[in-house]
Amino acid sequence: MVDVFHVFGCFCWLFYGFYFHVFFGGMIIQVIGLGVVGKAQAFLLSSLGHKVYGYDIAKVKAERYFDVVQSPVKDVDVTFICVPEKVAEETVAGLVDAGVGGLIVIKSTVPPGTTVSLMSKFGVHLCHNPEFLREKVAFDDVLKPSRVVIGQCCARHGSVLLEIYRSLQAPIYVTDPTTSEMVKLASNTLRAVNITFWNIIHGLATELLVDTRDVADMADPVKVLGEWEGGGWGVKMFGRPYDGKCLPKDMNMLAETLRSNGLDSSVIDSMQKFNEALKLNNGKASP
Ligand SMILES: NC(=O)c1ccc[n+]([C@@H]2O[C@H](COP(=O)([O-])OP(=O)(O)OC[C@H]3O[C@@H](n4cnc5c(N)ncnc54)[C@H](O)[C@@H]3O)[C@@H](O)[C@H]2O)c1
Numbered sequence: 001m002v003d004v005f006h007v008f009g010c011f012c013w014l015f016y017g018f019y020f021h022v023f024f025g026g027m028i029i030q031v032i033g034l035g036v037v038g039k040a041q042a043f044l045l046s047s048l049g050h051k052v053y054g055y056d057i058a059k060v061k062a063e064r065y066f067d068v069v070q071s072p073v074k075d076v077d078v079t080f081i082c083v084p085e086k087v088a089e090e091t092v093a094g095l096v097d098a099g100v101g102g103l104i105v106i107k108s109t110v111p112p113g114t115t116v117s118l119m120s121k122f123g124v125h126l127c128h129n130p131e132f133l134r135e136k137v138a139f140d141d142v143l144k145p146s147r148v149v150i151g152q153c154c155a156r157h158g159s160v161l162l163e164i165y166r167s168l169q170a171p172i173y174v175t176d177p178t179t180s181e182m183v184k185l186a187s188n189t190l191r192a193v194n195i196t197f198w199n200i201i202h203g204l205a206t207e208l209l210v211d212t213r214d215v216a217d218m219a220d221p222v223k224v225l226g227e228w229e230g231g232g233w234g235v236k237m238f239g240r241p242y243d244g245k246c247l248p249k250d251m252n253m254l255a256e257t258l259r260s261n262g263l264d265s266s267v268i269d270s271m272q273k274f275n276e277a278l279k280l281n282n283g284k285a286s287p
Helices: 004-024 036-047 085-097 114-122 135-143 155-165 177-207 212-219 224-229 247-260 266-280
Strands: 028-032 051-055 078-081 103-106 126-128 148-151 172-175
Touching: 028 036, 036 051, 036 078, 036 135, 078 085, 078 155, 085 103, 085 114, 103 114, 103 155, 114 126, 114 177, 126 148, 126 155, 126 177, 148 155, 148 177, 155 172, 172 177, 177 212, 177 247, 177 266, 247 266
Parallel strands: 028 051, 028 078, 078 103, 103 126, 148 172
Antiparallel strands: none
């Protein structure tokens, strides 16, 4: 006797084809690039009940929550690319050449327009899904993200990502890939702008023997900088330049993207220069 679930299952196979078990069970997912972002993403996906494979060009230690493979797996539902942006294109090319199935998602921070141009270059569907974790608390942040942004190529593929992230307690924004890429750059630049702004004020406050915290508390009651740092309002940051793997690099990416679109990058360039001067002069930028 044919039961109703069997009929429903066959209907779903016909309708969703390859993606049947995406919506009705754990997925098979691979992560390419097992650095800070890739390992945290693999940990998240495994915590959400998916089977996870990880591939890295370098030798990496096996972890409990994913299987390290020696080359990308072909038969997967989703592949997340978490490599440095310089090699994002060659990574997509490699996956296409190898005939890797399912949805390919770029998590790397890439110049706006990259995902759309790679889609047309390689004739594949790609989504962009930026990462907002803080490096020092990467594993905590992936489980409790500040937000999820899905830059979908189309609703069908976007819904696969929605299905992955829907159980997280976080706002989920669905948009197009270029907007998604810009959100990541704008988010890091906004953070750098806040830090730089308060470093400028701090320089003057120090000269005038004024407490920067008093100024900040009264000037910005919403305490934006404290929110970014996830800690005490400003105390750690006043007089300290922004640094790390991402902010300076992403500011350069934004400046280059502005110039390549015929736009003025001088404000971003000045912030970078001011920030470098702070680094060299131990927190004091002189002209
Ligand atoms: N580190 C962060 O806090 C953070 C946060 C958000 C977004 N991002 C972005 O995510 C991307 C990855 O950053 P990350 O910090 O994880 O970098 P990472 O340097 O820590 O890791 C990148 C990994 O990719 C591997 N790799 C390089 N080329 C490869 C290839 N061709 N095939 C397979 N693996 C390859 C490297 O061996 C390395 O293990 C970048 O675009 C970065 O801007 C980083």
